[in-house]
Amino acid sequence: GGINTVRGFEFEDISPKDPVTGDAIGGTKMMVYNFEYRFPLIKNMGVTGLVFFDMGNVFCDDENVTLSGIKKSMGAGIRWYSPLGPLRLEYGKVISPEDDEPSGNWDFTIGGIF
Numbered sequence: 001g002g003i004n005t006v007r008g009f010e011f012e013d014i015s016p017k018d019p020v021t022g023d024a025i026g027g028t029k030m031m032v033y034n035f036e037y038r039f040p041l042i043k044n045m046g047v048t049g050l051v052f053f054d055m056g057n058v059f060c061d062d063e064n065v066t067l068s069g070i071k072k073s074m075g076a077g078i079r080w081y082s083p084l085g086p087l088r089l090e091y092g093k094v095i096s097p098e099d100d101e102p103s104g105n106w107d108f109t110i111g112g113i114f
Contacts (some may be wrong), residue, residue, distance in 0.1 A: 001071070001109035005032050006054045008073030008092025010105055016060050022100075031065050032056035038079075046081035054092065072096070075104070085111045 001009025015024035038050045055072040059065055086109075090105030093104040 001105075002045040003090060003109055003112075004113055005030075005034075005089060006056045006071050007052065007075055007090055007107060008054070008104050009071060009102065013101065014056065014071050015058050016063075022071055025060075027058035027063075028061050029059040029063070029064075029065055030056065031070075036084070042076065048079045048081075049076065050079065050090075051076045052090075071101075073104075 001007075001013040002011045006014055010022040010028075016027050017023065018025050021087060021113040033055050034086050035054070036050050036052045041047045051074075053072070053074045054068050055065045057065075057070050073092040074095060075092040077088060079089075080087045082102065088107070088109045090107050091104060092107070094101060098105055
């Protein structure tokens with residue numbers, strides 16, 4: 001989870017968990033879909049708005065990649081292409097969170113994706 005994968009979830013929220021400790025153990029396969037609609041807010045300053053729908057999951061070696069149990073979120077954000085680089089402020093609302101999952105999350109970044 002996080003601003004570059006499934007917004008609304010924090011980093012390592014979407015991960016296979018250790019059955020004893022509940023700690024994230026990571027996976028070897030990932031499926032992520034991001035759908036965004038961007039629109040100008042203040043065109044001459046490079047400020048845009050966006051709405052999004054994300055979905056994805058992480059899988060271990062012995063698991064098949066399927067849509068079963070896929071995590072979903074939707075939300076909105078603002079981006080500014082500043083002289084320092086891109087600034088992103090986005091809020092993701094988790095769709096149908098499980099008991100141990102967040103209902104949503106704010107994300108902020110400076111700079112591009114590498």
